[in-house]
Amino acid sequence: xxxLSKPLIVGVAPVGKDSVFAARVIAAHIxxxxxxxxxxxxxxxxxxxxYNEKRFQYNAGVILKSYExxxxxxxxxxxxxxxxxxxxxxxxxxxxxxxxGKCGLVSVFRLKMEQDCIYPAPSLVYxxxxxxxxxxxxxxxxxxxxxxxxxxxxxxxxxxxxDKTPFYFCRYCTAFLxxxxxxxx
Ligand SMILES: [Zn+2]
Ligand SMILES: [Zn+2]
Numbered sequence: 001x002x003x004l005s006k007p008l009i010v011g012v013a014p015v016g017k018d019s020v021f022a023a024r025v026i027a028a029h030i031x032x033x034x035x036x037x038x039x040x041x042x043x044x045x046x047x048x049x050x051y052n053e054k055r056f057q058y059n060a061g062v063i064l065k066s067y068e069x070x071x072x073x074x075x076x077x078x079x080x081x082x083x084x085x086x087x088x089x090x091x092x093x094x095x096x097x098x099x100x101g102k103c104g105l106v107s108v109f110r111l112k113m114e115q116d117c118i119y120p121a122p123s124l125v126y127x128x129x130x131x132x133x134x135x136x137x138x139x140x141x142x143x144x145x146x147x148x149x150x151x152x153x154x155x156x157x158x159x160x161x162x163d164k165t166p167f168y169f170c171r172y173c174t175a176f177l178x179x180x181x182x183x184x185x
Pocket of ligand 2: 146147153154169172174
């Protein structure tokens with residue numbers, strides 16, 4: 001596989017005004033951990049077309065489909081939401097992206113929920129959001145889920161697992177990304 005020579009640019013799109021700060025934190029983590037250029041895209045509207053009135057949640061598949069159809073001038077796009085998103089087979093998801101797709105979603109909604117009557121500090125919420133973003137970006141670069149519990153591509157079904165996952169791609173996933181672009185300089 002030929003490595004792309006021009007630097008890849010990831011657009012980070014806040015969805016709704018209250019996602020702007022999370023988008024900035026996520027963009028900083030993407031450039032720091034994945035050696036990619038990032039740009040903050042002007043804020044998108046909350047996708048009311050994807051709202052499911054029976055579940056009081058937004059359908060992540062519907063949102064992704066509409067974002068994939070928008071012609072963003074970026075190699076990849078991560079949209080950052082502050083609403084509850086779901087996929088039909090799950091009660092909720094932290095993020096969503098199709099393998100090899102152009103756009104991925106991250107929602108901070110469930111990342112800031114209380115556990116054992118304690119609300120997480122904002123720094124922990126942003127750390128979680130950044131992990132979800134790196135994971136979804138991995139999917140956009142064609143990575144599948146990884147069996148290594150210490151790898152960002154390991155599937156995290158709950159906050160406990162997400163908090164245990166370090167900011168680290170295993171050797172296999174690193175080599176895979178390296179085949180796509182200059183993941184590590
Ligand atoms: Zn995944
Ligand atoms: Zn891995």
